[in-house]
Amino acid sequence: MSGTSEGPTPTADLVPPATTDGPPKPPTHRGGGSAPGEPYRAAFDRAPLAMAAIGPDGTVITANDAFRALFVPPAGPDGKPGTGPVGRPAADLVDLGSDARTRQGYQEVLRGQRARLRCSRRIKHPDGHAMWARITVSPLPDPAGPAAALLSVSDISARRELQARLRHLQMHDPVTRLPNRTLFFERLSGALETSSFDDTGTGRIGLCYLDLDGFKAVNDTLGHRIGDRLLAAVAERLTRCADEAGSARATTPLAARLGGDEFALLVEDSTGTEQLADLAGTLLRTLQEPFDIAGQRLSLSASIGVVERHAAGTTATGLMQAADTTLYWAKADGKARWTLFDPERNAHRMTRQALASSLRPALEREEFVLEYQPLVELGDGTLRGVEALVRWEHPQFGTLTPNRFIGLAEEDGSIVQLGRWVLRTACRQARRWQLDHPGAEPVFVSVNVAVRQVWDSDLVADVDAILAETGLDARLLQLELTESAVMGSAGRPLQALQALSDMGVRIAIDDFGTGYSNLAYLSRLPVSTLKLDGSFVRGFRYEDGAHPNPADEVIVETLIQLAHRLGLTVTAECVETAGQAERLRRIGCDTGQGWLYSRPVAPDRIPPLLVTRPVRPPDRAA
Template identity: 75%
Template sequence: MAVVDGDGLVVSANDGLADLVGTDAASLRRRAAAELVDLGADSRTWHAYREVLRGHRSRFRCTRRLKHPDGRSLWAEVTVAPVPRSRHVLLSVADISDRRELQARLRHLQMHDPVTRLPNRTLFFERLTSALEHASCDAYDSYDAYGEGGTGRIGLCYLDLDGFKAVNETLGHRVGDRLLAAVATRLTECAENDAYARGGGHLVARLGGDEFAILVEDSTGTEQLAALAGAVLAAVQRPFDLAGQRLSVSASIGVVERAAAGTTVNGLMQAAETTQYWAKADGKARWTLFDPERNAHRMTRQALSSTLRPAVERGEFALEYQPLVGMADGAVRGVEALVRWNHPRFGTLAPNRFIGIAEEDGSIVQLGRWVLRTACHQARRWQAERPDARPLFVSVNVAVRQVWDSDLVADVAEILDETGLEPGLLQLELTESAVMGSAGRPLRALQALSGMGVRIAIDDFGTGYSNLAYLSRLPVSVLKLDGSFVRGFQDEAHPNPADEVIVEAMVCLAHRLGLTVTAECVETAGQAERLRRIGCDTGQGWWYSRPVPPSRIAALLPPAP
């Protein structure tokens, strides 16, 4: 301790303070107290100290790192407070080096993973946040300690071990922990080698489980991150010898490299996690670079998925109809109902943009029921508008999930009864892969629908199982040839005889089984003529008509015979 006068000079000091600064108590008299404990190092501390000397502040406390004359450093807690009934102040200095060391050790334990001794998730995000704040400065205006300009960019390799769960389950968590520690060593070596060769700071962290990350500050571009990811992949794939156990593992790595300006922690991590998921989905044991277009598609898909169910209730869907034309006379026999989503954000969407999503999340049941009801009502309206015309059948696509997750037979019966449409004027289309493997409930549903008089069509025939033995056992009345066969007829000047032979054989087989054949994707007069000559019953495609609104169909209806 020391008593200090109003001018900041030591009046008296004890031996403890003298020992702390490496001198004797007598020599401290009349010395500036601020110099002894470095209170003038920053303006804020100096101002607070002067305020106490002037009596404008009751006390203040700060922490200082002091240099002892023998060369060692120590941490000191400095307190300055007025002496009662005096114009002097009391300066107290406490050596807190042991406490600071303990705090540092506790922080290290708190911020590092005990298994791999790598920085943990908390320290990783702390470092990432700091890196983004500093690296987002203009690369030409920021300089590091060596006077070199930073790149203003940041890179991240987000890694997940393939099949690590199986290691834990078969060999136990002790072996699993040893594997994680060995992987951490190899990741650190790869990061150190890259940092040594290219410069910059690299942080290897374990984020939890079997997930690791390598943060590259001031990255030089995607080439650097790609090279680092390749080195990591090769390093991880080398066999591990762990206490008599020889293990081989692989990793899936998501790689992101971008300008730090405008990048957020959440945005970078989301991109890295998404890209690592792509690497898993693409076959594992690989690294994948973040692709903005692929991510935009994923985001669009996610946005569509989250709004699909309420979109039916909001009336955002509409149907267009594509004619099915008799090839012998060119008369319209029926129409296929094709659903469109008039999305408020993405505009009009074709079925290939959302039907797969609807099948995945189950909303296809609700949407399919709406399509079926709307199409049947429309077919009845055409009959009312053109009582003189031959009634059209309407063809509606049905997903397999509609058969499993709802009572399709009951839905069809209810809608036919509600609309008054004859069962023979309704055709349900299922894909070949769905129909050919039908058994149990789906088969019973198809048999019940056929028994009601509803026509069953196999869509995209020729691209799935092509198990012809099923055709004689299923209640199918129509085969719709996949458009790939029809497109084979496009070169009318040099036709491929094999295409015609295959189609002719399928048409002949269908007719022998009592089935009719519809050719899809007919786009030219030549295709239409060759398919008519082969024996196709009906055709569908742009040569006849594009999908059109229901108001356009009435004008195409042929007169009743």
Template identity: 70%
Template sequence: MSGTPEGPGPTAGTPRHSAGPATTECHTPWPPVGAECSEPHGYRAAFLAATLPMAVVDHEGLVVTANEALGGLLGRPASALTNQSAADLLDLAADGRTWHAYREVLHGRRSRFRCTHRLKHPDGRALWAEVTVVPMPGQVAGAGDGSVPGRVLLSVSDISDRRELQKRLRHLQMHDPVTRLPNRTLFFERLSAALETPPHGDSASGHGRVGLCYLDLDGFKAVNDTMGHRIGDRLLAAVAARLTDCAAQDGAHRSGAHLVARLGGDEFAILVEDSAGTQQLTDLARSVLAALQQPFDLAGQRLSVSASIGVVERAVAGTSATGLMQAADTTLYWAKADGKARWTVFDPERNAHRMTRQTLSSNLRPAVERGEFTIEYQPLVGMADGVVRGVEALVRWNHPQFGMLSPNRFVAIAEEDGSIVQLGRWVLQSACRQARRWQLEHPADPPLFISVNVAVRQVWDSDLVTDVAEILAETGLDPSLLQLELTESAVMGSAGRPIQALQSLSEMGVRIAIDDFGTGYSNLAYLSRLPVSVLKLDGSFVRGFRYDEGAHPSPADETIVEAMVQLAHRLGLTVTAECVETAGQAERLRRIGCDTGQGWLYSRAVAPERIAELIGTRPMQG
């Protein structure tokens, strides 16, 4: 039995009379074949000659009379059906819900019943039948006044053709025309069912698991663009066949068949219901990569493709279709970012970092407007006398959720989404204003210069020259007291507008420093053509100045630094050593000829009030 009985039920606690259509043709039930009735012979003739299988059934469910069409459907003479149980003939008692609804109509407590289920035809074929039961015209059944319950008219419609058409239409709606695989709609339908239905009756233990391999072909767009969509479609169909083979082989050795679907474009998914664990999924992903790496022969074209695969495996309990697909999409992105042609397993810790990154990205611009950023300053100290010459402005984000964040947590994000322009201008303006304030508060001491980091995107996406000029004019800070720091790779890997902007800033009197020098191009000859004033040696060189375990210094780093310092001085540049942590390092750097030093030996980055105390003095060391 299949389908759901139709028709309104009775009012709770109250028997309901039959609601058959009113008629004055005949007020007595139809008699069996051969009995006399003065009025309904026209109806009886139509009943007997009808091609629709029908029967009159009494209140006990027994056939009073049936037409030849019903007899032909059931493979018996119509007369042989008399006094037979209609429920037994049509298998109406196989389903409890259907049986109850049918009995409700027989006893006048329901006005109509309809259900759909499979019947076996006498010729052996199965057919889909729609069974309808309604009260006979003019019957008053179950009146509750002692009257005899009326009879009902039962009809059976063969709807096999309609069901087959519906099945074909559903198949077309649920399958991809290019690969013949299930499409996105059917995939999500099956996925949702897998997450809702405990496998093998395991609902009590909650041990059911589900796995997903979500893959994307690498470089498929190039195939479409260079060879046309016809070849592209053939490639997709060939890929689908190999995925199906891989899934079938894995399913044959595991828990059963897997669903392979095309989700759109060149994206495919393999759903593993009742997964045996992550190892099963990674084995499947490995076999898929190996299968796809074999060349494809398509209409004389020999093509090779690869795929990136995101692998997710988890318990069914607590997993939603949306959550599983988000994890799979994230993991697929990781596989592509890690180099493509590989599979990557979902990592909760890595995902948490990504979510944190997304949160920071979405909050960056509003955070500037809300004033969540602050600036700390780290002294730049003269190596010869230990006096503070300037400070570097280091921005901090006082995030309401994650606490105080250092620049390495958010500057790269700001550069990616462009918010570095807004943030960078605020830092530049705040730092220049603070430098001018120190100058006015300590007129007897040499003024400190302020060093501010600048991203290349600030040069490309804004008029940095104009911004600097306006800020200097607004704060009254002399241009010679402003130093702008750019990384070595950013400066030397740029051309055109960035170089022109640096040249204009240098002509204005602003000093240009290359930060982290020695980690990028390290092309000192190129420096002669750039408007650079200062080199800041990367801290990795300075850390190499430490003594090894045998108390003997390693001279390699010292030799490199000495050579760079000498060449820089010959080019008219000053040198700042970063990450100075010990007095021994400071002494060796001073002996080599470094001009200034910066690091924890002198001071960590501190609030502006602490810098004010250091002006004109030697900072504490150690």
């Protein structure tokens, strides 16, 4: 019988020296291979455990019947028996030289430097079948005798078969019979390690991570039994796609069920994004074909996140995070599609997460500042007010404008704390300008208010307390709310707006014209100002010698007239040219705001405008 390295990598246990360790030893002997006592020899020969005595040079000195049965080949055509194990190197018989660690441990046992060597080997029986054997080599106590060690071989095939079955059950999904999450990550980690250091492959790895669209509805309406059968049918199609994709390549993609209705196809040694895109497209087309389950025709689709990259420097966690993010994009983009991982899009998402997690600490670290943009009377250029615009001086990303973080603040509720800080800072600054320039006409400060500030805090109490704290007259404070936030207001928001108006605070609707544009609501709201969205004003601009769209001017003029009939003033945003300002003035717009007059500036840039009136825009072409 000969040893072979077929099967899993052999393992060896090297046990430190111990005089009492090891199995029972046959009596040592000094010559001829015969034991000195017949009873002991008979027990050795007839023992069911295959045993052999090994000399210092590693050859078999004597062996019992069980050992000879394993290693004596059948008689040849001439009827002569095959060569027995005696006199042959034991290491060759049981494959003890296939790896360096086992080979070294075996030599140490022969020299008496180790108490025991244990290893498992898959060896071939003389009758042709293979078996798993547990090999044990222990030194014999009499160094002067010809036998240096005792070798025993026990059949562990049944145990290995049971272990293999248990591992298969542990590593495979019972519903689809696909590899499960545990086996998938084991293969993924191994593939990343191999691809990173093996020069024979492409050094790349790809992953299609898919989720079934609408599977929950099938489960909820038809029951889990039908749902499980549908999952099994999906698994069959995924396996077929993987087999077809691997038919012309050295490796076949691994299809696995990661849990629920989530599956993955792992492509080792991928050749690039084109290969993964082709596979993802095939998966989509295959899954979109109807399924016949228990007499019912079911249709579903899938969303697939596709990632393909160099294996070097990639971790299993990093790859799965990228795949999960890309799967989310595929669903957000409309489902029933595949989406390729985009590093730039991911960087934006990561930035968004980083900003969201640092919003509240940024308030405590006082990383926010206010800039102010003038609101100018279109008739005579007089400065009427300023709009306070918050900026985030982020230590990593630099100065951020509100569109980068206000939405995040509204999502996590920190907008209430941030809004309160903006309101207090703006009122304090407006009062400071008033005190520093008592001879100048006071200007109002306009502060943006998110609708969540109205719902999640006592805005009326906050405004009242801040006005009292700063000493600013309520008539010099304007609060801006978006059109969609105030249209249809009822209950608490309407009560808050009315209470603020009763205090003397101005209420303005920001970005008017982008939402409902229902002027009928304005008669029921305590609003004093409409701020026309910049999209209207941009239509007034001459570009490349062409005249602006006359319809824009008619719409704006009509809005202004209706607002004036309701007793409201109108502010035009995004005024960039003198021509725009002139046309807005001609059709009756009250105030303008935009780069024609000034960009948002630091507080110390406003005082010169208070004492130099009218505000004269820089020379620009209309």
